[in-house]
Amino acid sequence: MPTVERELELKNRYGLHARPATLFAEVANRYTSEIKVEKDGQVVNGKSIFELIMLAAEQGSRLVVRASGEDAEQAVAAIAELVEARFHEE
Amino acid sequence: MQVKVGIPVSPGIAIERAFVLEAEEPYIAERFVPPEAVAAEQQRLERALEQARAEIRELQERYREVLGGETIQIFRFHEMLLRDADMVQELHRLIGAEQLSAEYAISRVFRRKIQAIRALRDEYLRQRDADFQDVERRLLRALAGTTQREHKGGEEEVVLIAHDLTPSQTATLDTSRIVGFATDVGGRTSHTAIVARALGIPAVVGLGTASAEIASGDLVIIDGTRGRVIVNPDEETLKEYRARRRQFIEFTRDLAELRDLPAETRDGHRVTILANVEFPEEIGPALEAGAEGIGLYRTEFLYAEGQEPDEEAHFRAYLRAVEECDNRPLVVRTLDLGADKVGAGMAAPREANPFLGCRSIRYCFQRPELFKTQLRAILRASAYGPIKLMLPMIASLEEVRKAKVIISDVMDELEQSHVPFDDRIPIGIMIEVPAAALIAEFLAREVAFFSIGTNDLVQYTLAVDRVNERVAELYQPAHPAILRLLLTVIEAGWRHGIEVSMCGEMSGEAIYTIPLIGLGLRTFSISPGTIPEVKKVTRSITLREAEEVVDRIFTFSDARQTDNYLREKARRIIPELF
Known part of the structure; x- marks a missing residue:
């Protein structure tokens, strides 16, 4: 089963606050792959809003997104797009 | 009459009978199933x-x-x-x-x-x-099998008093009947507060025990602009607030228009209006409301619940503020708390008199590492946009010099590690201890700007704790002693060519705008909700008129006389406001 990994920087102003984390989890849940998010050694389930919030990832944090499953490639690409678009803030 | 002080989260005035919502604490039995x-x-x-x-x-x-x-x-x-x-x-x-x-x-x-x-x-x-x-x-x-409790209580308009309101309770409030609300808990950036602002109903949170002390049917004023809740007001207060409510409604109407106009007297003297903020999230809305920059960025939130932030946490907060301000002025005040509020890992000795004790700059001097951590972060952020550094609670020249030595040490360290910063960062002080006001002449030679903190200045000068209900009446910003101290400070600033601003509540009270301009104040740093009023007054007067008002009130020997005169004067000049 393919595993795809990518490091992303949170450039949006508020980091993974409620709204961005919601969007993150929404996108992650569209895929069947298992998605893990790592920040400074802390690894959480990228589909769980509760866990994403607990990362307390602020602007400038670097996240490693790791997906494994049939659609891993697409999942990571979609998440990267969201993060790079700064969660469409403003 | 009872006055309660909380956190203003949604501006405006509501005056209605209270409806107290009983706490909805579901009792959870520790039940097991077979x-x-x-x-x-x-x-x-x-x-x-x-x-x-x-x-x-x-x-x-x-x-x-x-x-x-x-x-x-x-x-x-x-x-x-x-x-x-x-x-x-x-x-x-x-x-x-x-x-x-x-x-x-x-x-x-x-x-x-x-x-x-x-x-x-x-x-x-x-x-x-x-x-x-x-x-x-x-x-x-x-x-x-139940749904959210409806706020029953007839058809008439009410203000809602609750221990707490959840965001969804707030969102579904019937705004045709509920004209304002107040809660015991909650903070400035809670979703409940955000929802209240979106609905446009006045709200005050963080009142402590209001829901237990207010009864359904009490007449309540909610001042969402200043964060006051007044229970069973007397006639005079009621009259005052009815006028304020009318004025607020008018203001929201021409708010957009006023926002884009300069704060300038009728004869062309420009006044700068800045905002006081606590959290970086508040900067955007403050600028939106017409502030030209941030005149007081309080940094105490970083130390919430006794945690000591590291340099990176400080830096991120200041960097964000600089970015939000986008080249507009930003004054960052260094830690203004007592040992009781910070003291992580260090048992703070109990002080019999904390307001006269080891707080603010005094505490920073006793914990130079804590102070330096903050200074390093402020200086680092100054590489990204204009920042001014402000020291609170200064009472003597020695303190200014001592702080400057520490700042220059930190600058040396940064330089040695090739970390960029603004080496000409303006260093200013709060004038909030009467001693500092009286020696403003000497202080003005050593610093780049003054910011008058009237809350403490009035409190220390008149020896009145303004949150102590039994003496709160004696808290009088228009006391002749205060007016004289203000004149001393503002004049010293003019003589030495340094900027004097005022960031205490007095500067946001529209009734004092005329005399403050007359005294020579040109920079007001106020809470965003009060910007339209201060601007409106500024635009309605001439400098000459303001100076005449000052000449007159300096002949008065007590605060009440001054307040009455100012109200009368303001009413004549801007009848729609007072």
């Missing part, structure tokens, strides 16, 4: 989850128009919480493996999650605990 009932209990849980999700979807549909797209996102977040597969799985496990009732499982899971989020350092994220609670209660209600 093995044969586990499957049925899990089905109950699933039905409740489905119902709760449906309710939130409906809420989003129904209130999208009223609240606007941005605010409605809060409930998309709630819906996501209810869809969290890990959470749902954990609930099923607790019912299946430990045979807890669905209610018990929910309360246990949410208790852990709420504890975890409250332990985070990020102030904004900590306030999401209210969202977790909101979702938990929705689930529990769904299990009990």
Whole structure:
């Protein structure tokens, strides 16, 4: 089963606050792959809003997104797009 | 009459009878289910989850128009919480493996999650605990087969008083009847506060024990601009607030127009209006309301709950503020707390008289490493945009010199490690101790600017604790002693060519705008909600008129006389305002 990994920087102003984390989890849940998010050694389930919030990832944090499953490639690409678009803030 | 002070979260004035909402604390019995009932209990849980999700979807549909797209996102977040597969799985496990009732499982899971989020350092994220609670209660209600309690109480308009309101309770308030609300708990950036602003109803939170002390039927004034709740006001206060309410309604009408006009007297003397903020999140809305920059960025939030922030946490907060300000002025005040509020790992000795004790700059001098950490972060952020550094609680020249030595040490360290910073960062001081006001002449030679903190200056000069109800009446900003101190400070500033601003509450009270301009004050740093009033007054007078008002009030020997005269004068010049 393919595993795809990518490091992303949170450039949006508020980091993974409620709204961005919601969007993150929404996108992650569209895929069947298992998605893990790592920040400074802390690894959480990228589909769980509760866990994403607990990362307390602020602007400038670097996240490693790791997906494994049939659609891993697409999942990571979609998440990267969201993060790079700064969660469409403003 | 009783005056309660809380946190203003949504501006405006409401005057109505109170309706006190009883606390909705569901009692959760620690109940277990027999093995044969586990499957049925899990089905109950699933039905409740489905119902709760449906309710939130409906809420989003129904209130999208009223609240606007941005605010409605809060409930998309709630819906996501209810869809969290890990959470749902954990609930099923607790019912299946430990045979807890669905209610018990929910309360246990949410208790852990709420504890975890409250332990985070990020102030904004900590306030999401209210969202977790909101979702938990929705689930529990769904299990009990009840829906959110309606605020019954007849057809007449009321102000709602509650221990707490969840974001969804706030969103679904019937704004045709509920004209304002006040709660015991809550903070500035809570979703409840955001929803209140979106609805445009005056709100004050963080009142402590108001819901226990106010009875349904009491006449209550909610001043969402200044953060006051007045219970059973006397005639005079009521009259004053009715006028303020009228004025606020008029203001919101020409707010947009006023926002884009300069704060300038009729004869062309320019005044600068800056805003006081506590959190970086407040900067955007303050600029939106017409502030030309930030005249007081309080940094105490970084030390919330006795945690000491590291340099990076400081730096991120200041960098964000600099970015939000986008080249507009930004004054960052160094730590203004006592040892009792910071003291991580260090038992702070109890002080009999904390206001006269080891607080603010005095505390920083005793903990140079803590002070330097903050200074390094402020200096680093100064490489990214204009920052001014402000020292609080200065009482002597020696303190200014001592602080400057520490600042220059930090600068040397940064330079040696090739970290960029603004080496000409303006260093200014708060004038809030009467001694500092009296030696303003000497201080002006050593610093780049003054900012008069009237809250403490009045408190220390008149020896009155303004939150002590028994003496609050004696807290008089228009006391002749205060006016004379202000004149001394402002004149010293003019003589030495340094900027003097005022960041205490007095500068946001429209009644004092005329005399302050007359005294020579040209920079006002005020809470964003009061910007339109101060601007309006400024634009209605000439400098000459303001100076004449000052000449006159300097002949008065007591504060009441001054206040009456000022009100009368203001009423004549701007009748629609007073």
